[in-house]
Amino acid sequence: MNVNEITDLLKNPSKEDIELITHAFEFSKTAHEDQKRKSGEPYFIHPFETAKTLAHLQLDAKAIAAGLLHDTCEDCNGSDGKAIVDEAVIKKEFGEDVAFLVNSVTKLGTLKYRKEKEDKHEDEKWKAENLRKMFLAMAQDVRVILIKLADRLHNMETLEHVPKEKQERIARETLEIYAPIANRLGMGSLKGRLEDLAFPYVYPEDYKKVLEITKGKYEEKKKQLLKIKYKIEEEIKESGIKNYKIDWRVKHIYSLYKKLKKPEFNMDISKVYDLIALRIVVDTIEDCYKALGLVHKLYRPFPGRIKDYIAVPKINGYQSLHTTIFADGGNITEVQIRTQKMHEESEHGIAAHWAYDESGKPKKTGAVINPRLAWINQLVKWQKDAIHSKEFFEDLKIDFFKDRVFCFTPKGDVIDLPEGATAIDFAYAVHSEVGNQAIGAVVNEKFVSLDTPMKNANIVEIRTQKGKKPSSSWLEFTKTTFARRQIKLNSKR
Numbered sequence: 001m002n003v004n005e006i007t008d009l010l011k012n013p014s015k016e017d018i019e020l021i022t023h024a025f026e027f028s029k030t031a032h033e034d035q036k037r038k039s040g041e042p043y044f045i046h047p048f049e050t051a052k053t054l055a056h057l058q059l060d061a062k063a064i065a066a067g068l069l070h071d072t073c074e075d076c077n078g079s080d081g082k083a084i085v086d087e088a089v090i091k092k093e094f095g096e097d098v099a100f101l102v103n104s105v106t107k108l109g110t111l112k113y114r115k116e117k118e119d120k121h122e123d124e125k126w127k128a129e130n131l132r133k134m135f136l137a138m139a140q141d142v143r144v145i146l147i148k149l150a151d152r153l154h155n156m157e158t159l160e161h162v163p164k165e166k167q168e169r170i171a172r173e174t175l176e177i178y179a180p181i182a183n184r185l186g187m188g189s190l191k192g193r194l195e196d197l198a199f200p201y202v203y204p205e206d207y208k209k210v211l212e213i214t215k216g217k218y219e220e221k222k223k224q225l226l227k228i229k230y231k232i233e234e235e236i237k238e239s240g241i242k243n244y245k246i247d248w249r250v251k252h253i254y255s256l257y258k259k260l261k262k263p264e265f266n267m268d269i270s271k272v273y274d275l276i277a278l279r280i281v282v283d284t285i286e287d288c289y290k291a292l293g294l295v296h297k298l299y300r301p302f303p304g305r306i307k308d309y310i311a312v313p314k315i316n317g318y319q320s321l322h323t324t325i326f327a328d329g330g331n332i333t334e335v336q337i338r339t340q341k342m343h344e345e346s347e348h349g350i351a352a353h354w355a356y357d358e359s360g361k362p363k364k365t366g367a368v369i370n371p372r373l374a375w376i377n378q379l380v381k382w383q384k385d386a387i388h389s390k391e392f393f394e395d396l397k398i399d400f401f402k403d404r405v406f407c408f409t410p411k412g413d414v415i416d417l418p419e420g421a422t423a424i425d426f427a428y429a430v431h432s433e434v435g436n437q438a439i440g441a442v443v444n445e446k447f448v449s450l451d452t453p454m455k456n457a458n459i460v461e462i463r464t465q466k467g468k469k470p471s472s473s474w475l476e477f478t479k480t481t482f483a484r485r486q487i488k489l490n491s492k493r
């Protein structure tokens with residue numbers, strides 16, 4: 001283990017960055033000197049791998065240093081006469097920011113223990129409580145969660161060494177808490193890895209079944225794809241598109257499992273067209289649409305399966321064009337087209353948007369610039385409003401993890417809402433005053449009442465009346481936390 005293995009992953013580290021990381025490296029190595037992992041390896045491997053993941057994500061030096069130090073406070077207890085590592089020591093050695101990060105990760109600690117009982121309500125409460133903890137930490141500084149995710153990734157990679165009775169619980173936490181958060185932060189690659197590592201421990205029987213079903217399928221599909229790839233490549237070469245890369249991605253096994261379990265698939269692998277998908281990466285958005293045209297010129301598209309996530313991105317920021325084509329010999333194949341920037345964002349999510357101020361230093365708070373991840377800023381704002389009620393976090397969970405509905409203003413701005421949201425939620429999402437003074441809505445050119453549920457791709461215009469006040473009866477059909485709060489604040493008593 002050498003500190004270069006971490007710093008070499010960084011694109012433009014400054015001298016100070018390398019010094020900070022090297023100091024943390026040496027400090028952590030000494031602190032963990034006599035400790036062993038369950039596997040019998042030196043404990044230091046764990047913080048080292050955690051820091052490598054953070055460096056791979058291009059996080060700043062302070063976060064990487066904190067990754068190296070993240071277990072020094074809880075795990076080194078000084079019982080054999082060694083100096084106890086506490087927050088004050090970290091602060092003295094590494095400064096306030098690193099100490100804050102290490103302390104936050106330590107405090108986040110382990111999740112609240114789940115009772116073994118299969119009580120659905122208890123289960124929901126467990127999830128809500130743990131998500132609440134995560135969101136609170138995230139609202140303070142997103143780096144805390146990123147360190148926690150990198151920490152969990154290495155723990156999952158070494159889960160085989162953990163006692164059997166603990167494996168399932170840790171894997172389930174990963175599947176239900178950590179992977180959804182990675183997904184919510186747009187970190188597709190991390191989410192996929194966490195899920196795939198947890199899958200065999202949480203659903204061992206189903207895991208075996210999926211392995212059986214897919215036996216030989218990947219190889220078969222790759223052979224078919226080679227021909228299609230070659231043909232598309234020829235076409236793109238001739239078209240004058242300058243920089244392009246054609247590759248494929250293999251579907252993550254847990255994501256495949258979730259698909260197979262849906263009633264319309266019923267474990268039938270022949271219905272899954274994206275087991276391996278072709279992926280075309282180009283320079284510009286214009287080239288994306290151009291490439292889509294070329295693909296459709298060669299192969300007939302499957303009706304109803306062309307998805308434009310460039311014009312309407314997924315809630316976590318994901319952008320790409322997807323199409324499914326009938327290729328040679330009746331092969332049905334998915335093709336994904338995106339720019340290099342979209343590609344990096346879909347792999348690394350929030351880490352690809354790390355917010356820097358003018359001096360090039362990362363901002364101290366969890367605030368991010370990308371509008372698609374604006375919900376984190378919203379979270380920070382709500383957090384500052386200090387509304388910590390249980391109900392608030394229940395609502396928060398609904399807002400962020402349920403499926404989303406995308407609607408449009410007449411100007412074409414996208415308003416995204418949780419499933420089941422109504423016109424009044426839309427009104428408040430546009431502006432609190434639009435919500436407060438709303439009297440009705442025009443949805444796809446038809447006048448409707450405020451309790452009308454919103455559907456994907458609705459074009460919505462809210463009708464208002466000056467000086468009007470919201471009615472508390474609206475709460476009966478209001479779904480979003482923001483709208484509920486505004487109605488409670490502003491309605492007549």
Ligand code: MN
Nearest residue numbers: 046070071151
């Ligand atoms: Mn750890």
